[in-house]
Amino acid sequence: MEQSYLLTYLLAVPIIGSLLLLFINKEKAQTIKYVGLIVSLIAFIISLIIYFDFNNQSGDFQFVHKFNWITDLNISYHVGIDGLSMLLILLTTFLTPLTLISSWSGIKNKVKEFTFFMLFLELGMLGVFSSLDMFLFYVFWEAMLIPMYFIIGIWGGERRIYASIKFFIYTMAGSLLMLVAIIWLCVYSADLLGGFTTNLLDLYKTGPTIDTTIQGFLFLAFALSFAIKVPLFPFHTWLPDAHVEAPTAGSVILAGVLLKMGTYGFLRFNLPLFPQASIDYAGFISVLAVIGIIYGALVAMVQTDMKKLVAYSSVSHLGFVMLGIFALNQEAVQGAVIQMVNHGLSTGALFLLVGMIYERTHTRKIADYGGIAKIVPFFSFALLFTSLSSIGLPGLNGFVGEFLILTGAFKSTVLGSWWFTIFASTGVIFAAVYLLWMYKKVAFGEVTNPNMNSVTDLNFREKLVLIPIFIFIVWIGIYPSTFLKVSEKSSEKVIEQVLNPAIINLE
């Protein structure tokens, strides 16, 4: 196959950028911020070039670049993307520069280290979304923990050390079990393929031939790792801690992109590698997803801290994505993919807004606010707009994803029951309850807290961060086909791989 270097260039940009940073004097904070921003913008431009070259009509991997890395174990540097990864890569490169701008004034100490870790993080995320080799994927998957750990631990809130260690150990515990499963799968496949390989495309052929019981174990080993990342109920307890303690930029990336690595993992690895087990466990995972939807929403309702409320709303929203994935039909999976992007945009924007107001008032308690609509009108508008998008108001992005997921789950033959949809739908109502409640308490009523009178409205830089996100929120709401058609063929292919796996000829 013809090699394409575009993805490699995309991965190289953050590496070169972060190495460049090491040679800049740490006193020159302004220069460092600009270098970080420019590097992330270059990455965004390259991802746009990839997008415009991307062929929507094919479900195969494109822009493939492969060369031998560790010959002895037949491990290659092997990258390529399909429609699913295309959208998530765009989301990553889109959000990274925005978070860097948003933390322009919020991060005051150790700017150099912060920018370095943000670029390192971007590399990890892009690597996860583009790897076609299990070993390479695992390297990126684990390596990405390090920058996030530092971002929470150095620039986080009061309980940052607890939160960062919890985040690290939770994630690592899950992924190491996946490592054993990966090795087992590769060793098993070695007999069928005539040699040890970590090439995902080859493993796709051998995975479905595994005996059902063992397939179940492997499925669970992978699923545990991804479920912790998503996070699927009951593995979500690290998330509120990490979100609340992380600095704004960390929360945005965490909610916007990192959580999607889990759902992406289900789509890319669990479903095609273990089709039989996926069907067997679809009901079980969907039940957990629905519990997550309702539980997340109910817990969000009683939060007094805005950031924690948004964090629990993530648990609820990601439940929808998981339900969509395991409904295993075209509408639902497409809905799940678009919902991943939606959640990245709206929850990302919510975290940005909470961060922006926190920078001014140094409180996140809902009770400390009240009536700020008169004082900071643009902020209040932005908060309302984002909340509505998160609730799923028709015309904005959230509606498209949730609607597709719910119709898909309704029709799903794998789930075979209406109850999933019925219970999940309550999540939409609850979302309206907790977000509008919060909005009412924060923006309307009398100004109870005199400190609020001196708060200034959003400045130009902050508007610059929010407006691009708002454009996409409306765009997806009104004309989702632009994005849906990118992933259409790929999600068709994933479903095909699960329902009619192409069994390798064992001769």
Next chain:
Amino acid sequence: MIYINEVYNIIPLIIIGGGIVVSILIELYSKSGKSILPWFSFILFLAAGFYSLLTVENQSIVFQNMLSTGGITNIFYFIFNIGAALVCLLSIDYTKKYGINYGEYYILIQNSVLGMMLMAGAKSLFMIFIGLEVMSVCFYVLAGVNRKKDKAIEASLKYFLLGAFATGFLVYGIALIYGSAQTTSIDAITAGFPEYSSNIIFLVGILLFLIGFSFKIAAFPFHMWVPDVYEGAPTTVTGLFSTIGKAAAFAAIIATLTALFSGESTSMFLPYLAVLSIFSMLFGSIVAIAQSNIKRMLAYSSISHAGYILIGLASGTPVGVAGVVFYLAVYTFMNLAAFGIIALIEGENDANLEINSYSGLGTKSPVLAALLAIIMFSLAGLPPLAGFFAKYYVFIAAIKSGLTWLAILGIISSVISVYFYLRIVVLMYFKEAEGEVIPAKSFSGFFGVAISVIMVILLGIIPGSLLDLITSFL
């Protein structure tokens, strides 16, 4: 009959052996011997190390079936010599700080390396014994080289007594093996193994032999000496015997057992090695959490790493052995870097050895903190660092041999160990400084640490470079 080409093949040994003689003369007759010897040893080790690497293809067996050369043996020679060269670099300023910059210090290191090389190349049980004793006696003395310090003398004595005890097991084992096989040649024993394996005396001999080495590799339950000795000995010396000393013991096990592995005998030793491995990993990781002294913490971490390495041996295949050799190389660089940094931070009278001394290091000396953080991540087994790949490889070996459960236990132990490795990183970066910790200004020490860290990164990104070399000889 000794042929000239046999002599030609053992040039690495001759370099070190000749170097020892020259070093003694320098120490005896030169007034500036103290300042010449570190660099002389450094160059000596580099020469022997790289010469071994260049002649790695010259596989032969020399001196009436006593020593093997080339292949894995030479790869071990390379690991020992590079490790020892790094120890020399780390020692130069450290020994001055403690007033232990005697010439003997370096001569003893050279001697111990000679012993290690004899162990790695041994083709006879006697050779192994001689090598082990040459190495161990040097270690006993080195552990107590700071003779003004009580803890060092305690460490030295403890190491000596328990080491001698272990040697007793070893010699008794060799005697029983000889008694039942009438030979000490490893090849002859291997060839006759199916015949002897029904002989209970022979099997007890092998078991005692393995127990003797279990002491040296610091595996549970033969680890009691490790924390005290690691803590009491000078930090650079601890670096020496926790890395290449351990590698030498593994080399001797490999030299004896790999040949046996090719037969059906594997299953006979597997339970022993697997049990040792499980307990070492879990015990080391769990107890390390409770340590507040960084040298003791690394001592327990070293017990747990012995467990991971044993996974490779327990899998009993060439893949496993390759994993062991690779792991030992990586571990040498990781631990030397860690002890090198400790040596730089350490103050007078054991000051700054508590892990709390590392608080705020990220602000005070960012480069050193970053290097230590990289090492901690590598010891914890995070990609893309070499520590991860080493673990990955032994886990592959285990799963290939059907020991998936052993790999899972290894994983559990890794997760536990993340906690105490990360604690150092937490202190360095997330906490404010407590005391006045000023790292020593030592160019050579820093240089040694930097090289080790670079190797850890390089072996993580391109492990194939070393791995292909190892697997080509198995």
